[in-house]
């Protein structure tokens with residue numbers, strides 16, 4: 001099975017019939033593969049290009065400059081992650097990539113930062129103000145797309161429109177920039193190891209290099225070949241829990257760049273408020289298929305998964 005295409009312009013169309021029809025296609029994609037391309041999003045192409053440009057500038061800085069905002073110095077997991085810091089597949093190699101993570105910025109003395117210091121707090125920003133501005137602008141735009149997407153999912157699942165989005169007031173969604181440099185040896189082809197994402201959905205912007213692969217229901221790795229200006233969207237574990245396994249969180253991986261090729265990608269991990277209670281949505285449980293998972297707080301789940309994949313968080 002290949003990766004379906006969803007038209008965001010249709011999903012948010014003013015004509016009910018067009019919206020409903022696209023909603024059915026979305027619902028099918030979420031149930032059958034958990035991955036789709038999203039085209040015609042409201043994000044300006046110029047902003048996507050600017051993000052790509054800033055990422056190249058950011059990662060091209062000296063190691064010293066990047067280490068000044070090392071993610072290991074941030075309790076709430078913001079900033080720069082060097083190669084080898086993250087290992088997504090516990091049975092493989094560490095990932096051959098460097099990263100930068102940002103999220104909503106809360107002052108260190110904010111009540112939520114005091115209560116959940118590992119999830120809320122300040123960002124560690126790049127020094128260049130243009131980079132920061134572009135990251136913030138993109139964050140706002142991509143979150144707006146995510147909200148509309150979750151509204152469409154709620155409609156597809158016969159829920160109130162705001163069933164999911166109402167859990168995103170003080171959300172912990174993360175925008176990440178990733179740089180996959182050329183791999184050093186031929187036996188280390190792991191850009192990002194096989195994994196599922198932790199949150200509700202992930203909206204990924206990628207360049208034209210390719211390398212992302214998705215495991216379909218037949219257990220075959222399918223290439224998520226880049227489509228210009230389209231986002232690749234996938235369901236995460238929290239949404240799978242929320243929907244009692246109706247929407248599926250699917251394994252994916254990134255093959256590392258070959259010699260001389262640099263790849264850049266920008267996942268936006270859509271994650272609710274720490275205190276949003278995630279429990280089986282009513283339309284996904286029946287007498288034959290009762291709720292499979294205990295209710296959990298969104299933040300508890302994300303924190304548990306982050307602690308498992310980052311070496312520096314092990315000891316905490």
Ligand SMILES: O=C(O)CCC(=O)C(=O)O
Nearest residue numbers: 178192206212254265267
């Ligand atoms: O870089 C990519 O294409 C995907 C990255 C990814 O799956 C992740 O960071 O969770």
Ligand SMILES: [Fe+2]
Nearest residue numbers: 195196197252
């Ligand atoms: Fe992922």
